[in-house]
Every structure is written in C-alpha cells, then in structure tokens.
Amino acid sequence: MHSLYALAAPLALLLPVMAETADVPDDAAPMPESAPQCDAAQAAQEPATPARTNPLSALRQSSIARQVRIEQRVVVRIAPQPPAARQNLLADLPQREVSPRFEERGKEKCVALSGIAGVQTGSGNRLVLFLRDRRMISVNLEKACRARDFYSGFYVEKNKDGRLCVDRDKLQSRTGARCQVESMRELVEVRT
Numbered sequence: 001m002h003s004l005y006a007l008a009a010p011l012a013l014l015l016p017v018m019a020e021t022a023d024v025p026d027d028a029a030p031m032p033e034s035a036p037q038c039d040a041a042q043a044a045q046e047p048a049t050p051a052r053t054n055p056l057s058a059l060r061q062s063s064i065a066r067q068v069r070i071e072q073r074v075v076v077r078i079a080p081q082p083p084a085a086r087q088n089l090l091a092d093l094p095q096r097e098v099s100p101r102f103e104e105r106g107k108e109k110c111v112a113l114s115g116i117a118g119v120q121t122g123s124g125n126r127l128v129l130f131l132r133d134r135r136m137i138s139v140n141l142e143k144a145c146r147a148r149d150f151y152s153g154f155y156v157e158k159n160k161d162g163r164l165c166v167d168r169d170k171l172q173s174r175t176g177a178r179c180q181v182e183s184m185r186e187l188v189e190v191r192t
Contacts, residue, residue: 013056043088077151078119080130103192104138108184110165113158121147125179127154127171128187136187141171145179 111129118130122138125145129137141147154171156164170180 041123074158075151075155077115077117077155078113080119087179101135101192104185105188106186108137108166108186110161110163111184112163113156114162116164119150119153123147123149136185138185138187139181140183140185141179142182145177147171149175149177149179 005082111131115131115133116129117132120128122128125141125143125147127141127147128140129139131137134141150171150173152174154173156169156171158163159169164181164192166181166184168181172178
C-alpha cells in the first residue's frame, strides 16, 4: 500500500505545473454561439479572477502564525530529608528510653509549600511531611497509590496561593505515579 503512495506523490506535485502549461489562453478558445460578444458586459458582471498560484506556495503562505501564547508553570520538588536532619527535629525533646508515639489529631485543609522541609514515606498510602515550624503532618493519598513510590520525594505544581491542599492537588513521584491528596492530619506526640 505504501508503494502506491510513493508512486503517486511525485505525480501529485507535478499536477499544478502541468495544469499551468496546458492552459489555453482565453482568446484562442472557441466562443459558444449563445455567449454575449461584448467584453465590457462580461467584465461588469464577473469579478476579476486572481492569477493562478501553485497550491504548495499558497499553503506555505497560509501557515504564517499570527498568535503568540505564553504560559508559565512552576513545579516544586519536595525531597526527603537525610536521617540526621529528621532526628534534629526531635532533638529538643528530652531523651527517653521509649521512642515517642504520635497520634493523628485535627484535620488540616492546606499547608504552605514553602513551609515543607521534607517528606518521609509511611505505611500503605501515607506520607509524613516535616514542616519548618517543627510540626509533622500525615498525608493520606488516594487508595490506589502506594507511599513507597514517593521514597525519593515528590513534585507538585505550584498554585497561585502557594499551598498544598486536600482534594485539589496531585503529587507526582519521581517514578511517574500521580496521586491526589485525600486528607491531612497533624501528628501530635502522645505523652504517657
């Protein structure tokens, strides 16, 4: 089937050239008997036809762009913190033998992107965000997503308000997974 196109393509390019050379001038063509003999009457009734042009050159002339569109897109990368930095967040707490326990409390709707210091994967579809003000936020992703896909951080497209919000923003892992944020809760240390 492709060989038919290969043969027909050069012929299609030659057709406009052959049509121009094969045209007979209007004065050499025989006039029909019923046609009016007055050239002035024809000129008044019919508008002047433009000179014939090659279809390829007409196509090139029509493809001039007259519209410019400028878009701006900002993508923020949140990287996981090194283990030492995560431990420094808890350095102000008194040292105990038992590791601290955390409980989820209070729902958060949005978090400022500039306030996120790092991220750590949790279990299932849960991420833990470490904020610059020493708070920790638990983020639940949609059910089909796995937190382990975000082991090396995530990308998020920055909105006008500069915040990461529930049911609006999607996180993209470096491996290509895209997951919507379903809920956020603050993690608070439980004192026993």
